[in-house]
Structure formats: structure tokens, C-alpha cells
Amino acid sequence: MKLPAATVKDLHVTFGGTVRAVDGVTFTVEDGEIFGVIGESGSGKSTLGRCLVCLINPSDGEVRHRDVDPFALSRRQLNRHRRRCQMVSQDPNAALDPRMTILQSLCEPLNIAGIGSREKRREKAYEMLDRVSLAAEFANRYPHELSGGQKQRVNIARALMLDPELIVCDEVVAALDVSIQADMLNLFSRLKDELKLTYVFISHDLRVVSHISDRVAVMYFGTIVELGPAREVMDRPLHPYTEALGSAEPKLAADAAERRGRIILQGEIPNSAKPPTGCRFHTRCPRAEARCSGEVPATRELMPGRYVACHFAEEMLARHSDTTTIRPGDNGARAATAQPVELRHDGRA
């Protein structure tokens, strides 16, 4: 078996000495896997993604791409190493130079890396356009002539120009209409199979992440609160935060009973300079008890491959086993575990 595409060990990223954007995160991204990262704005998921492609230096901890520690490389070596890990970001407009044609934008990474002749670079650009299902005539257009979905396809094509192994996708479908979104998600999974890629798929949208990912990590306030196989985590969440996220997601088949049982988290992610004591989620958690504000919950492996950091994870696991079998697509099972909870807006119970 190949080495993991990325290994992250106890990673910390601190800004300005006080803001701990990523605060002790550990996981591996297996070769050929789609690893999803879910979280609200401010959870540190984008910082984590940028750190994974070496755009931000960690303050502490370790990132490895296979057996390489990219942050130990010399500047020259790092620039060369960057070809292996690429990033596609949310705003397709900001990522393309309005004065360059699509062809020029696509060839730019190869120009910088000094790979191939002019002819070869153009050939590769046309090949990548084809891969993302854009007609060859798009090559000579400018970004403003393209729709949002088409621009995002160009960004993907450009990320593929250097034959990367790992692609970090940061909210890549957030700005798109739902029908275009579906197209893009299909495209991502096709490219993964065709080019043997590994993705880290970052999004705030539970439906998107759970659909495309093999495994997901749920982030809150710089830490991973739950990690496991995507379907498992969605159907049987073991952390109250994951449960609340799933419950807040609007559902087509929602009925009145389920709506009443919905968990609405009060308040917002706290000020990042002043993290809450104990469990970071306790200020908004519907289950919080006294010990939660004093004691940081340890991350435990409750079932093979399922990691949770919550004092009540075992209880939640026991309750899931009580609710007998869970049919696929059965949202009712999730709603049954949801207790209506009233909290004041400042988040204290």
C-alpha cells in the first residue's frame, strides 16, 4: 500500500500570537481518498487547507506529503514540491486574471515551472480543457465571457496542469447554483477516478461534503470534534455539534414533527482570541454540563475509524444502538434523537 497522501500530526497555526486558527489537529489522508472537512466560518477549515498546500507555515506540529516534510525543504525545493499539491478556491473570479485569456491562464503554471515547450504547454492546456468538458474555443476567451460554473471548470483545469497528486478544494461549489453544483460534483468524482487524484474537500455544506467524501472531519473552533466514514458520521453522529449541523440542514422531506425536534444552536462561534475553557463547544452545546467547561474532552476511537471528542460520545453511541436498524435515507432516526432545547441567545444554558 502507498504511503498516505498527507499526514497531519498535532498541527497548530497561530496568527498574531493569540488567534489559534488551527489548534492541534491530527489526521491522515489516504492515497486516492476524498477527505471532507466540514465546519462553520471561523472553524479553521480554510487555514487548515492552506497549510496543507504549504501556503501558510504551521506554528507547531507536522505536515507530510507521503514521506516528505514540505516545511523542512529549502525554498527552491519547496517551489518544486508545490507542483504536487494544488488548491482550487471558492471565488472563480478572484482566481483568474481578467486580462489573460483562458489559454494564457492555463499555461501560466507550466511557464513558471519551466516545463515543456510552448507547443507542449498549449497541447496540455487543450487536453485539460477537454478533461473538464469545456470546448476548445474557450481557450481564446477572457474570464468575463464565461459563467461562474465555466470559470470554476477553468480553475480546476489549471490546478491539473502540473499533474498534482493532492488537490485541496476549498468551498469550490459554494458560489454555484444547485444544478451547476451537481455537475461540478460529478466532474470532481470523474477526474478523481481518471487521474488517480486525492482530494481534501472543504465546505460548510454538509450535503456536499457527505455526498462526495469517503471520510469526513468535523471542525469546530480549530479542532476536529468528530472524524469517521462520511455516511456513518451523517447517519449516526456521535458529537452534539455534528448532530446539530445535520439537524439544521433544510430537508425536502421534512415534516412538522421533525421540524419541532430540530436542534437550533444558539449564538455563534466565540471570539477566536478568547477560546472557552474546557470543551470549546460547551457555550453552544445543548448537552453541556458542569464538567464540560472545566475539562477538555479527549479524542477517543469509539469504533474502528471513528474518532470523537465529547464527554458524552459513549452515551450517544449507546442510544444509536438502541434505535435498532437505521434504514438508508431515513431521516426520522436522526430526528428521534434530537431533543428540543431552549437556550438563551448568549449561548449559556
Next chain:
Amino acid sequence: MSAMAAPAEAAASNRILEIRDLNLSLRDDHGWVQVLNDVSFSVRPNEILGMVGESGSGKSMTALSILRLHAKRDAQLSGQIQFDGHNLATASEGRMRRIRGRHVSMIFQEPMSALDPVFTVGEQIAETVRRHFGVSRKEAFERAVAALDSVGIASPRTCAGLYPMALSGGMRQRVMIAMALVCEPKLLLADEPTTALDVTIQAQIMDLLLELAQKTGTSVLLITHDLGLVAETCDRVITMYAGQIVEEGRVRDVISNPQHPYTAGLMRSIPDAHRPRGGLSSIAGRVPSFRNMPEGCRFRPRCEFVEAACSQTQRLTETGGHLVRCHRARQLSLEGAPA
């Protein structure tokens, strides 16, 4: 739907808003282009009406037309927008100013661009109150503080003294709601009010919006691209496509039994952990340009059920309990969500 009854009477009795044959043309560098085509619908008292569709389908244009927020020189509006005994399509600018913010108000997707960065949020809400009720500055400010309190802001007096940039996205949207509802309008146009927010904050904001609307007796036109949100919050739903209404009905009926292939397509595009990866069904192609609208059914180039007769003009007719603009609606059995 007995929407064909005499509009004036209907508007006075059980309709807050009655729109008949609304057509809107806008002018850009290349000339005039028609972006709304014979849009007719009504909003009932205390109703939450959803409006869904992709970008460019005409949802926001409909809302902007109701408040006549288009630049006068570059927009041509025809048809009837009956509200409170007036036709807003032809009402004077003075009348519109008295209506905007007082009787009909609007919430936008991006609160930061709707709030003025150089005034505190308290001043901005108070301005609305002063304009419409002519009360003193002090009284208006007090009402602004009360409005901030009603949207669940923990220390409303402090918040009233803050500038918009000092607030988070969720807080800004609360401020927008406070501003929109401070005059207890009859109708609230909410244009993608939660699209820019996290899902947990979205749930808070929608809950708040619906609770307040119920309290003040305000009807809501909720414009969104999220059918899930519509399913959970609305009484009725309208699907817009390329400037036309293509389906309209009670939410439960439409969601469990969509009759127009476009509505069904929107529903199937929603990603789901239980659908195989790479197997999401999407709607091929995209919304046609208004300058290049296909003859007959406008959805025809993207529709999987297309046949020769689709090139004829399609009328909005009652099929299976709701209004549908598709002559094949009866023959198709489209997949809906479990009721």
C-alpha cells in the same frame, strides 16, 4: 386557484398583493431585453410564499419590480401590481417612497452591501422610523433599540451604537430583519436572506424571521434557490424559469409530486450522502440568454422529456392540483420527495 377573480376586489379582501401580467424589460449596452414575461401571482395574508429558481430565472427581478427599485430610465414595467388599493406599477414616486420600508420592505442576501458603513446600525433603523412615523429622534432611537432587542440581540443598546463592520454576518442579518420589520409592514420581500450564512446561523435566522412575521402579521415572499428551505418554511411555492412562472402550488404537493421537469430537476440536483458519488443528476446546460430565448417552452433545450409539440407556446394550466407550464405534465410521472 381562483386567481382570475376581479383583481381589485380580490386585493381588498384576501390578497395582500396581486400581480397580473407583469412584464419587465431592462436596457443594457445592447438595447432592451425582456426579463419578466407575464408573471401573475398573489400573496395572501400571513402567508409564507416561496420562490425558487436558478440565477437568472427572474426571482430577484420580480421582487425589485414590486418595490420599483430599477433605475427608471433603464426599466419598462407593465401589468398590474395591486397592493393596498394602488397599482405599484404606475404609482407616483412619492407614493412608492411612502410604501417602501413602511408597508413593503425587503431583506437582501448580502447585509453588508445593504447597510451604510458610515452610520451606526441604531441610526439606520431610527431613520426608517423617523421617515415613516415622524417621531422625535429620541423616540425613533428607542424604537430602534426595541427592534434590535426583538431580533434576539443580547445587548441591543450597545449594538445600536456599533457600525456594521463591527458585526458578524449573522448579526448583520439580524439588524436587517430588525430594520425591515420595525414599521410592521404587510409584506416582506426576503431575497436569499440566509444564503451567505452558515447552516446553524441560517436555522436561527429563519426561525426568527418566521416568528416575527407571525407576530406582526407580515406576509413573506421568500426568494431562495434552496428547495429544502422552502419545504421547511413555506406554505406555497412558485418555480421561476427564464422569466416565467413554470409551476405554482402548495409546498407539500409540489415537493412530493412535482409536475414540471424543471422543478423535479432542481430537487434531484441536491447532493445527498445516499446517492452514489458521481451519480448526481443535474440539469444539462444552463438558463438561456434573454436575447436568445427558445420558441415555445423555454426549458425545452435542457429538458429530458422534450418532444416536437414543446416548441409551441406553453400555458400555465392546472394539472394535478397545481399550476404547471408544461403540456406533458399529465403524462410524466416525476420523482418527488417522500411526503
